[in-house]
Amino acid sequence: MDITGFSYLVFFVLVLAGHRLLQGRHEAQKLLLVAASYYFYATVDWRFCGLLLALTAINFVAGNAVARAPDAGAARRAITGAVVLSISLLCYFKYLNFFGEMVNSLSAWLGAGSLVPFVNILLPVGISFMTFQAITYPIDLYHRRLDKPCGVLDFAMFMAFFPRLLSGPIVTAAYFLPQLREPHPRVSREQGFEGLALIMRGIVKKVLLADTLGVCLVEPAFANPGGFSSPFLWLALFGYSFQVYLDLSGYTDMARGASTMLGYRLPVNFNRPYLATSIANFWQRWHITMSSFFRNYLYDPLAQSGVAPTYVNLLIVFVAIGLWHGAGWNFVVYGLLHGSMVALGHFRDEVRARKGKSAVVYRGHTLLLRVAFIFVVVVLTRLLFRSADLALATSYIEGLFVFRDGQFPVSVAGLLALGAAAALHFTPVQWRDQFMAYANTRPAWMFGAGFASMLYMVVAMTRGTGGFIYFQF
Incomplete structure (x- = not known):
């Protein structure tokens, strides 16, 4: 369904009318939106709905396991399981052939034949957005950004909400789920x-x-x-x-x-x-929800671990941003260039601070x-x-x-x-x-x-x- 086309206009008007008719019946409204969202995604390709269901189930179970975990270790294991399974699905659909090509290039350089066959995989629309959104649920519960777990209907709506399903913005569990707890007043004029x-x-x-x-x-x-x-x-x-x-x-x-x-x-x-x-300022202004995700869910944990210096962490994050945009060496180079420029700007600011100089205005x-x-x-x-x-x-x-x-x-x-x-x-x-x-x-x-x-x-x-x-x- 083309969201700039007439069919989407009719679909949205019908959903909006049904939502208004169910005013005051909050659970029925959410059920309507979940059903409409899955129908919408099925019009793109019905097979994609299985992936959406899998990501929903994995992270809902993991989030509830985090909430009920007897200790921090058990909670971290639940998060690790959810992240590994979710990212594995993303890698299979989006990066399998890219990594396979890398392995084959290495084997050819060593004088061997191709080891990994090319697999013709259909890339589900919006897979990166929904994967990243899904893993915020157990992580936000662990870090107390979200004060309590939600019900399965709320989480299903959080994952499938059709206005942003295909291309974001990336909405975290801590941002969206609290909106589903209480019935909304009628939308004003x-x-x-x-x-x-x-x-x-x-x-x-x-x-x-x-x-x-x-x-x-x-x-x-x-x-x-x-x-x-x-x-x-x-x-x-x-x-x-x-x-x-x-x-x-x-x-x-x-x-x-x-x-x-x-x-x-x-x-x-x-x-x-x-x-x-600056390039850092560009990423504070461009696709803000994606930049915030990588900062909060990748850069901050890397920085807190203390395993690598800041500049290495920045390069890791920006290579990940590059690869998030596509499976190709051009995206790796794109991430390295932006990461290097951000790291250089960070180094310049540190030097100025050590010399007692204020930030450049x-x-x-x-x-x-x-x-x-x-x-x-x-x-x-x-x-x-x-x-x-x-x-x-x-x-x-x-x-x-x-x-x-x-x-x-x-x-x-x-x-x-x-x-x-x-x-x-x-x-x-x-x-x-x-x-x-x-x-x-x-x-x-x-x-x-x-x-x-x-x-x-x-x-x-x-x-x-x-x-x-x-x-x-």
């Missing part, structure tokens, strides 16, 4: 309008802007980088950076909007990442230059994120810096989408907040007219609708 405005904003980001950038700039350039001029390749690379941002933030807006209309909260996932003043033109520099660094490393392998990334880099005759097929639609994307991202945030506040106070008929006009523009002006980029993660 303001909440309904806020949710609808978020959905509208997400559709515009995805369909009108991200997909247009993909069709007009990104896909042609990456399909054949040798056939285009250097300026076009630069333009396409900037276009991809905005495409991937608008694609995922658009999905997040739609997920948060649908959740708000149902009476639940999802966390903010982006904070204008291309205004970052950028203002005025230095702030502008710093933001521009970090933005270009992020854009260049996106090559590794977008390229199918290191060979394509290398070919694209050559095209960027070796000026040659080539095509420059820029369309008006592509330039308009790129300009609108930049304006949407770099204009002052208070303008957006003021517009959202104004929209939320408008009469229902005006909101309906705006929604109908937006749907018309989506149908009339879009250059093509592709799947969400982060569905592969």
Whole structure:
């Protein structure tokens, strides 16, 4: 089911209506949402529901075992079992062939034949998101971020909640499960309008802007980088950076909007990442729930163990972030580059602190230059994120810096989408907040007219609708 399509609109309206009709019957509402969520996931591929059930069962049992554990050792064993089983499922579906290729390369280097056969495995949509979300339950119970275990219906809804099932944001057990304990009051008119405005904003980001950038700039350039001029390749690379941002933030807006209309909260996932003043600051602004997960559930335990120095821990975390995005050496290099830059920034801050100097503060033109520099660094490393392998990334880099005759097929639609994307991202945030506040106070008929006009523009002006980029993660 395409969540920007008419079928999803009908599905959501029916679920929303059923949820409203069951107002005051909290358990029935949750049962409806669980059933609707499994139906939604089955429309993607019914076989994926088995994986969702397995992750739900493993971590629900482990979480209750942690809550009933007689001592810390027993609780840690329950967590270890849940994490190992959950990550093993993730590795099987997502990384088996990648690790098999590594083993075969090593055996070939030693003069032996291939040891691991290639296995054609269907990658379940959203497997990384649901795996990481699942293991937060036993861990949050152990660390008392969650004060008590939940019932099986609550946990099933936490795992399957359809607005964020396919592409996040990553919601921890400590954040979402407390929302399910008490019946929610009826969703107010303001909440309904806020949710609808978020959905509208997400559709515009995805369909009108991200997909247009993909069709007009990104896909042609990456399909054949040798056939285009250097300026076009630069333009396409900037276009991809905005495409991937608008694609995922658009999905997040739609997920948060649908959740708000149902009476639940999802966390903010982006904070204008291309205004970052350092690579570390970029990761504090980009895909915030993912960055927070790796910080809280991987970096902090590594740092507390004291086994390795901070810089090694940072590299481990960022290689894990790279691999989370995909099973390929390009993602490993992507993680190493970002981890090295974060580690270098951390080292610089430590040196300044030892010398009694305060942290660097950028203002005025230095702030502008710093933001521009970090933005270009992020854009260049996106090559590794977008390229199918290191060979394509290398070919694209050559095209960027070796000026040659080539095509420059820029369309008006592509330039308009790129300009609108930049304006949407770099204009002052208070303008957006003021517009959202104004929209939320408008009469229902005006909101309906705006929604109908937006749907018309989506149908009339879009250059093509592709799947969400982060569905592969």
